[in-house]
Amino acid sequence: MSSKSSSGNKKIVIGIIVLVVLIGLFAILYSVFREKPVEGSKSITIEVVNQAEEKTSYELKTDVEYLRQAMEEAEGLTFSGTESEYGMMVETVNDETADYNVDGAYWGFFVNGEYCNYGIDTQPVEDGDVFSIVYTTSGE
Incomplete structure (x- = not known):
């Protein structure tokens, strides 16, 4: 044994x-x-598409490495959300709140037409990127 x-x-x-x-x-x-962040100067665009499908664009020249930093630099763009160990969960953009618990709505984040692979705190920013922040409902 x-x-x-x-x-x-x-x-x-x-x-x-x-x-x-x-x-x-x-x-x-x-x-x-x-994916690693790119250092140095970059030109990017951030587009916000609200619930009424109205688009607002922000052109930036920036040295930041991640999307959240770029969003913070975009003049006129406002956002807020809940912080967690995984980063910020964006709930409000330009004073419009997407509440999944109410109507299945959330803010979808895209880079160059594809869903972002990372949250805004870790999504790398590269020269020429076009980011879209789109009010989305779960049925779309």
Whole structure:
């Protein structure tokens, strides 16, 4: 019985070691292949499309690396939301609130016509990017 118990413990220890190595490998791969912010001067556009489908555009020349920073620099653009460990969940843009609990509405974020892969705090900004902030309802 002692050899079975010892053999079982060795398998558990080996399993834990393999798991730790795999986690480390995935962390390294993520840091190598994730999108990185671009440093230096960039020209970008931020478009806001409200519930009435009216579009307001903001042209920026900026050195920021992430979308939230660009939004903070855009003259006339206002936004607010709830902060969490994952960054800001935008609820209000230019004094218009999208409340998912009321009517299934939310602010959708796009870069160059595609859904953003990251939240506004970690979405990289590159020269020539066009960001769209669109009032969206869950049925669209």
